[in-house]
Amino acid sequence: MFKIQSSSINTIALAKVVKSTHVHSQSNIFSINDYGAISDGKTDNKQVFLNTWKKACLTNGGMLLIPPGTYLVSGAEFEGPCNGQTNVALNGILKASFDPTLDSITFDHVTNVQIQNINSINSKAFHMNIYESQHVTLNNVGISAPNNSPNTDGIHIAHSNDVRINNAHISTGDDCISIGDGSTNINISGVSCGPGHGLSIGSLGRYQQEKDVSSITISNCTLTNTTNGLRIKTIAPSPPSNAYNITFQHIIMNDVKNPIIIDQHYCPNGNCVQKEESNVLIKGVKFIDVRGSSSTTVAVKIDCSRNKLCQDIELSGLNLTFKGQPTTASCSNAYEKFLGSNQIPSKCS
Structure with a gap:
């Protein structure tokens, strides 16, 4: 717009x-x-x-x-x-x-920006796009689009530093919030997400010479009836880059299909080269106090690259159930730690 x-x-x-x-x-x-x-x-x-x-x-x-x-x-x-x-x-x-070729609300190369108390309804694509910017704060933002609307990410962030999102209500047909390459010092809190594809980092590894993603904190959020919850996704194959120092904490899940997912074989168009691996290194990721309900029996899926095994993945304080029963976790190509035996799930199967 x-x-x-x-x-x-x-x-x-x-x-x-x-x-x-x-x-x-x-x-x-x-x-x-x-x-x-x-x-x-x-x-x-x-x-x-x-x-x-x-x-x-x-x-x-x-x-x-x-x-x-x-x-x-x-x-x-x-x-x-x-x-x-x-x-x-x-x-x-x-x-x-x-006109479908026109952008939605885009902030390019801006510094010291405050956006508050506005609503975006039925965008043709991304509702808000923050690119090559720093010191940006969004507070009390409402975003809505039909759950079957393609590519209607609520807020997309890329190549930006020090972005804060507080108290947002987002319902879309794609990611509620997506974080692209070159994003650093991102703090997201108090987001209500659903329907949609969850809170995502990625897709990473789509282009050559992508910048690293680091220092991401997502906390005190609620996800309801989303296809994913907390997600990191990378394309395979991909050029090398890094995603590290990422924390998800104090998250409530309500009937979420994939509450916790790291997917390094993400193939959105179904035409990826088979048996190729991502070269994005994911390390230093923490999932802390994630609780609520999953709509599937497997609440934790960690599917990492054989070329770049995920490192230092920590899960603690999980309490995720499926129809009142304990859920399971599936992990591959990862160095993961479940800290504490009283969590659900408590280990990878």
């Missing part, structure tokens, strides 16, 4: 603001209505948004105000650098073009 990109170390805040009745009198507030926006949901307001953004971007502390109403926007690209902090206050509804 629109793209925000900037090379400056400024702040772009995208938020739904409830009270803004008196802001027109302030010199740093730029309302799209003052620049000719039409809120009929049919008229393309792309140029109006770009003109209003330019005014706000050039003003230190400038705000682009979107009043109540439904505004059609076909692919506006908000470019920086801006002259200081810039804000986007969303009181209305932004309606995307039906």
Whole structure:
């Protein structure tokens, strides 16, 4: 729908603001209505948004105000650098073009960004894409798409550092959150996911010279009726890279098909070369206090590469059942440790 990109170390805040009745009198507030926006949901307001953004971007502390109403926007690209902090206050509804080639909400090369209190509904592809960015915080975000909609990842992160996602409600036909290569210092907490494909790291190893993934923490999340829970996936065959220092902790599963899964033979299109192996090294992964229900008897699947055996995989405090009965774990090509005998499952079969 629109793209925000900037090379400056400024702040772009995208938020739904409830009270803004008196802001027109302030010199740093730029309302799209003052620049000719039409809120009929049919008229393309792309140029109006770009003109209003330019005014706000050039003003230190400038705000682009979107009043109540439904505004059609076909692919506006908000470019920086801006002259200081810039804000986007969303009181209305932004309606995307039906053109399937246009991006959804994309943040490219931005620094010090806060996104809060917004909802994304029925995106054509990824709802939000964070790329080549740093110091990005998303708080209280709602995302929804039909459970059979393809490639509608809720939030995708790649080539970015210091990204925080807090208190999100995500229902999609693909990954609720997907973390691609070059992602470091990612902290995800308080996410409600389902339906969808779960919280995923990968796919990794799809391209040459991919950057490592490291320092990922996913905690205090709930997954309901998803096809996967906590997943790391790599393509086989693949060029070499690393994924390490990854922690999943304090997670609740409600009828999840694959609550814990490491899949290094991931083949999304069914045309992968047989008997080839991934060269992505996965190491230093912890699953701590993961509990609830699985929709299958095997709640833990660790299927690693014969070329790069998974190293230092720790599981502790698991309590995963299937129809009230204990689940099992299946592991191959991995150095895994189940810490504590009172967990379910407690070892690999």
